[in-house]
Amino acid sequence: MDIPLPSRTALKAQAKRLRAALNDAGTPxxxxxxxESIAHQWGARDWNTLSARAKDAPQPGYHPGQKISGRYLGQPFAGQIKAASRVGSARHRLILRFDAPVDVVRSALFSSWRQQVNCVVDATGRSLRKTSDGVPHVVLDDAWAGG
Known part of the structure; x- marks a missing residue:
């Protein structure tokens, strides 16, 4: 299966996270x-080659079975996309299946667990629906736009 090449912005964000993780682990x-490491991971000879192949604009990359992680109602999750469809030119309707249920209630008095949710996300991997304090319900890590 071919994985679509992310945007140049997303590739740079991957490199930034890699550098931070290595430095935190004590490896300068x-x-x-x-x-250069990101370029090699994507099968390119060097960064300049990969950068030339990548586009500036985000490329759609959501598909069933894709592994994802992020935050749902402020709670971290990992899981996969169960279903995906395009809505317009820059939005995707997704059904997300979490690996482990997520407690979506902030109260210490009771819990409400979700393991599957439906959402519509924009090109940055953020849901259109927001909580009352303005935070998107869903924020996907490593969205193709590098968010």
């Missing part, structure tokens, strides 16, 4: 080294 890594 420069930004240039992180970029």
């Amino acid at each position: 890594c420069t930004h240039a080294q992180a970029l």
Whole structure:
């Protein structure tokens, strides 16, 4: 299965996270080294080659079976996309299946657990629906836009 190449912005974000993780683990890594490493992971000879192949605009990349992680109602989750369809030119309707149920209630007095949710996300991986304090219900990590 071919995985669509993310945008240049998303690739740079991957390199930034890689560099931070390596530095936190005590392995010094420069930004240039992180970029080269990301290029090799994507099968390119070097960063310049990968950068030339990548586009500036985000590419749609949501498909059933895709592993995802992020936050739902402020709670971290990992899981996969059960179903995906395009809504317009830059939105996707997704059914997310969490690996483990997520407690969506902030109260210490009771819990409400969800293991599957429906949402519509924009090109940055953020849901259109928001909580009363303005936070998107769903925020996907590693969305193709690098969010």
